[in-house]
Amino acid sequence: MKFNDLARKAAKGSGPPSYGGSVYPEDLIRFSLAYGAVGADEIERLSEQHGWHEDGLLEDGTRVMLLARWAAVCVAYGRGGVASLQYLLTDRTLATFAIAVLEEVRTESCVTALLDYCMSTTAVSDEPDDPFWRALGALNALTSFDDGLVPPQDQQEKLGDLVIETFASATTSHQQTLCLCALRGAPIEGSLE
Template structure:
C-alpha cells in the first residue's frame, strides 16, 4: 500500500470517519508491516485526527462498525517496537485480542514465541471462542499447522505440544478440545503423534477431527 493511500481511505467512506471511513483492519496491519515506524506514526496521526472510537457501534439494521482505536494502538505498537511492543498489550484484557491478531499476521518465529508465552500462562477453562486464550491458540494453529507455515525450532514445537495437552485437559467443551487437537499438528514430532493416537475419544466429532491431525503428523514425520 502506498503511504498516502491510508489517509485517503480514512478521509471518506461508508463508515463514519470515527470508525475509520474506508479503512479496514487489514489495511492497518498491512500498512504497518510495510512501512514500519513511519507507518505507525501515520496510523497514530489518523487515529488522533479522526478520533477513532474505542468501542463497537451497533446499528439498528444489525450491522456494526469496528472500533479502530485499539487496532491502531496494536498496529502502532508493532510498528514502533516490533513484537516486543505488543507484549504489554497482551497483558491488558481490553487489548489482548487485538495484539494476538497482529501477531498472527506478523508470521515470524518471534510472534510464535510471544503467543506461546501468552498461552502458557492462560486459563483455557472458559468456553468462549473469542476469549484471548482461545484466539491465541487458534493463531498458533494457523501459523504452525499448514504448508508454508512458520518454521520454528524443536524446542518451540515441544512447548506447543505441552500447551495443547494443557489446553485439552482444561477445556470444558468439545469445541475447546477440538481446537487443542487441531493445534497439535504444529508439533511435528513423535511425541505429538503418540499423544494424539493415545486419546480415548468417544465423541464422533472429535474422532473425525483426529483423522486429519494424524494424517498431518504422519506426513511430517515421514519427511
C-alpha cells in the same frame, strides 16, 4: 499500499469520519508492516484526526468498528515490533487485537510470544473470542500448515505440552478440536498418542 492511500481511505465513506471511512483493520496491519515507525505515526495521526472509536457500541445503539484499538496495536507494532505486541497481550482489552497482528507478522518470534502468552495465562471463558483460545488458534495457523513456520524442537515440545494439558481440561468440542489441530505444529514423539 502507497503511503498516502491510508489517509485517502480514512477520508472516504458514507458515515462520519470517526467510523474509519473505508479503512479496515487489515489495512492498518499491512500499513504498519510496510512502513514501521513512520507508518505508526501516520496511523496515530489519522486516528486522532478522525476520532476513531475505541468502543464498538455507541450511545444510540449503533455498532462501529473498534478502529482506535486496532490503531493502538498497529502503532505499537510499528514502533516496537513483536516485543510491543507481547507487552500488549497483558491488556485484556487489546490482547485479541495484538494476537491478530502477531498472526499476520508470521515470524518465529511471534510463535514465541504466543506460546509464552498461552503458557502464562488461562482461558477466562469458553467463548472462542477469549484471548487464550484466540492465541492458541493463532499458533495453529502459524505452525500447522504446509506453508507454516517450523518452530525449533524446544518450542515444539512446549507447544505439545501446552496443547495436551489444554486438551485434558477443554470443556467444549470446539476447544478439543482446536487443541488437536494446534498439535500439528508439534510433530514430536508422543504427540499422536
